[in-house]
Amino acid sequence: MLVVLGVAGCNVPPSDPSTSDVQLPDTVTFAEHIAPLVWEHCMPCHRAGQIGPFPLVSYTDVQRKAKMVRFVTTERYMPPWPADTAYARYLGERVLNERQIALIAKWVEQGRLPGDTASLPDPPDHPDAPPLGEPDLVVPLPDTAFIPGDARDRFLIAKAPWELPRDTFVRAIMFEPGNRALVHHMNGGLINYPPGAKDDVFAGHGYIDAEQLGGPDAFAALQLANDDGTWPPLVPSAVNHLPGMLPPRYPEGIGGYHFARKGSFLLNTLHYGPTARDTTDRSRFLVYFAERAPERPLQELALGSLGITPVEPPLELAPGEVRTFRSTYTLPEPISVLSVNPHMHLLGTEFLAYAVTPARDTVPLVRINDWDFRWQYVYTFPRMVPLPSGTTIHVYGTFDNTAENPHQPFDPPRHVTGADSRFMRTTDEMFQFFLSYVDFRPGDDTVRLDQPPASAPAAASSR
Ligand code: HEC
Structure with a gap:
């Protein structure tokens, strides 16, 4: 927006x-x-x-x-x-x-x-895309996804590969849902294959149902690994989509990615809302190239499940159990935070993240009192939030594995464990906290993130 x-x-x-x-x-x-x-x-x-x-x-x-x-x-x-x-x-x-x-x-x-x-005037235009103009590259999902009309939420893991004549840089990436009435959210990572690591990026399945296949089987079906079986570098949350939200547009010089000759988007979650009619979707990514390497590339810290700090105690819930887990991390270097992204699956109920600086100041990051897996926002601060070196980030997540939880997927509740691979089923739980940041520079606390680049239309507000 x-x-x-x-x-x-x-x-x-x-x-x-x-x-x-x-x-x-x-x-x-x-x-x-x-x-x-x-x-x-x-x-x-x-x-x-x-x-x-x-x-x-x-x-x-x-x-x-x-x-x-x-x-x-x-x-x-x-x-x-x-x-x-x-x-x-x-x-x-x-x-x-x-x-x-x-x-x-x-x-x-x-x-x-x-x-x-x-x-009354005509209702306003709500553009589905930011005014970035024609993309330099369109990367569609290789296959059309079939969505049965069984009135259930559906979660896919998918890939969208590309091959270019040479490496380049990108300034912006947009996800464009094919079926806007159904695509509820998408969290996408960016895979750049090292030179010579992958012959055919298009081989393998285009998408799989995350409730049917998880773990190494899903990994194999999508054929995302390098040809020698090792895992290529991944930028975890490079693109996110939620209905009605335009992706954040950072000030000039901030953000952007290296884009290898061969690569793929990894749609960690492609969530479709329920529908009563059989239908299909073929979504795509719009990519905008940059002339130069990004001046201050976005980096990401991932805490908790699959991240750099463990979930404590290990994420595991007995049937009927309600429990709070935590993860903490102390920054070795100063950073300037742009946005935060809390992530849990169906059983999450509450989420809290804050930072405590060496001077004992508490910096609130995010609090969610009533978690709803359907609304997985990336929250962008109005200004950069600098955190000095030695700051400790504290993250707490509460999960409810009782039958009373309205989002409980199992009847009766089952023993639930945390996802332990990049590919997981939706019914495996996750407790993750992502921070997008750039390396700290003096004066960052005054950098506003709500200044759209000069080409954007003036913001309208009825407040
Ligand atoms: C970001 C998208 C979005 C926005 C903004 C939004 N809605 Fe909704 N609304 C939905 C979706 C999706 C549903 C279907 C139920 C769900 O997913 O929770 C829904 C459901 C509803 C329902 C039906 C609730 C039910 O229990 O069946 C009502 C009423 C409603 N919205 C009213 C509003 C009003 C009023 C506003 C503005 C003040 C609004 N919505 C803003 C997406 C949105």
């Missing part, structure tokens, strides 16, 4: 539970109050062909669902934004403030008045 949420322009913090100081107009109408609100906060997903199950654009759309809209906004179930904004703030937050929630409630109580809908 390009919408810039100036913290300064918003007097009522979204998580402030007090409504006493909220001033509401005497009469609330769709045209004057509700349309701008749903167009900004709901319509990115609730319009034709998008992931939201029905459109929320016109007066008829919204008044038909008005009671549900009041319920999901009061409960803060919609718009989906699991991170606690009372703990840390990010760019593009999808959160309604108390006044907006109260406006919706009052509109419903007053009988859903349309107001002067004839004078």
Whole structure:
């Protein structure tokens, strides 16, 4: 999203539970109050062909669902934004403030008045892609994925390989879902094959169902390894996609990747929402080349499962067990953090990450009070967050393996272990925390990350 949420322009913090100081107009109408609100906060997903199950654009759309809209906004179930904004703030937050929630409630109580809908402007464009222009390279998934109409969430592991005349650099990578109404999220890594390491990057399956095949079998089916069986270098979360969110666009000189002659995207998770009809998807990656090597390349720290620090105690849950795990890491070098990405699977319920500097300052990173595996956001800070050398990062994750957990995939609950290979089933649990960072430079604490490059259109906000 390009919408810039100036913290300064918003007097009522979204998580402030007090409504006493909220001033509401005497009469609330769709045209004057509700349309701008749903167009900004709901319509990115609730319009034709998008992931939201029905459109929320016109007066008829919204008044038909008005009671549900009041319920999901009061409960803060919609718009989906699991991170606690009372703990840390990010760019593009999808959160309604108390006044907006109260406006919706009052509109419903007053009988859903349309107001002067004839004078409403056209609903805004919500571009599906950032204005980066034509990509230099399009990398599609090699096969079309079949999605049976069994009304279940579906998780694939997939690859999207490429072969180029020579090595190059990229400034931006976008994931473009083929089936926008179903692609719920995608977390993609970047594999660069060393020279001579891989003959045919296109050999092997294009995708596999992560619930059917995990571990070494999945690894073999995708044929992602080097020809000698060793594993090529992987940039774990180089591309992420969630409906309605545009990828972050960092200031000039920050970010970008080396792109080898032969390589592949590894779609660690390609999550499709449930559908009642058989359908298909063929998604693709849009790649934008850069002239030069990135000045400050993005790096990533992965803590927890498969990361550089262990999960303590080892991730394992008996049937019926609720348990908190942790992972900690002390920085050997100073870094400047751009974004954080908490990751758990179905049984996760709470997530907390913060850093403690050598001067004993606590830096909040992310808190999620009600984990929902369907909304795996990468949270980008409004400014870079420098962490000095010697800072300790603390990460805590709680998992609920009881039958009462609504996301429990097994009936009755089973013994669950942590994923122990790059390829895992969704029903294996994971406890991971990724930080995207660049090497620290003095003055980084003033570098704003919400400044789109000069070519981007001005941000619009109805707040
Ligand atoms: C990021 C995408 C996204 C945004 C933004 C969003 N929704 Fe949704 N909404 C969904 C999806 C997907 C579902 C289907 C249920 C689910 O996955 O949780 C849904 C479901 C719903 C439902 C049905 C809930 C149910 O239990 O069946 C309502 C009502 C709703 N949304 C209202 C809203 C309103 C009102 C807003 C804005 C204030 C909004 N949504 C913003 C994606 C979104």
